[in-house]
Amino acid sequence: MRFQNIAYSVPWNLFLITIGSFILAIGLKSIIIPHGMITGGFSGLGILLLYYSESLTPGLWYLILNIPVFIIGWKFISKRFLYYSLYGTIVLTILIDLVTFKIEITDPWLAALAGGIVVGAGTGIIFRSLGSAGGNNIISILLNQRLGIRIGTYNFGFNFVLFLFSFGTLDTDLILYSMATSYIVSQVIEYCITLFNQRKMIFIISEKSRPIADQIIQNLNRGATFLKGEGAYTGKSKDIILLVANNFQIKRIEEIVFGIDPDAFLITENTFNVLGKGFSQRKVY
Secondary structure (H helix, E strand, O other), X not given: OHHHHHHOOHHHHHHHHHHHHHHHHHHXXXXXXXXXXXXXXXXXXHHHHHHHHOOOOHHHHHHHHHHHHHHHHHHXXXXXXXXXXXXXXXXXXXXXXXXXXXOOOOOHHHHHHHXXXXXXXXXXXXXXXXXXXXXXXXXXXXXXXXXXXXXXXXXXXXXXXXXXXXXXXXXXXXXXXXXXXXXXXXXXXHHHHHOOOOOEEEEEEOOOHHHHHHHHHHHHOOOOEEEEEEOOOOOOEEEEEEEEEOHHHHHHHHHHHHHXXXXXXXXXXXXXXXXXXXXXXXXXX
16 A cells, blocks of 8 residues: 555656656667657657648647647546646656767667667656656557557557658658667567566466465465366366466465475466556556
8 A cells, every 4th residue: 555655646756757758868869869760659740740741840740739639638537647748748858858969879770679678668667657758648548548458559550550651751771670669669668567567377276275275375475266176087176276476486386386285287377467455556547
């Protein structure tokens, strides 16, 4: 509960947005832009609209595109989310202008890799907050909340379509490098978002399920659930143990299980997200 209070506190969320925006600005100004690659999201869309319309500026296009998006965020997400996003937009705009150095990378593929990792990490940290950096981030969070679409997946899909419309207008090699960067960004974003939520789901099938469960509860302070099962061959009823554990607890669970029953079956699966008491709490924007 104490951690949840910190996660919802204003200083913590402003810190995440600020540090994430700083990392994102470094990725854009020091790697992506110096190598001529195309930025994704609404900034890239603003550049593309400039090329097609030959009017206004990328900044004005970005502002115009953000107006309806902020209205949508106000109506369908929350006012708190909008205020944090306004802060993120302002901070990112300022930091992009303040970052003036260039990271010297000669190989364009290494630049695409480095740029994707840095931009993805910065964006992912921002997404760990209760706000965003504005623009396309607002739409991605809305779709994630309403339809369950993964944030990184949506961002990559949006940028992929954006880059397709760029063919014939911009240099083909740069578009391909940018597409590779966009994919790396989407993967790093997903990793940052689920970094502290991923756990291992474990099924234990044993004739000694009760002693095993008791030892897990006593030694690891980890709850477990009995699922009623039946052997397909023997027709004998069994209590199957289901539990969720941290990665560093896997070996200790194995020692408990096979120390009690060497003939037990232990099945471990990766989980994408675990919410509930003892694990991560559901984020409410």
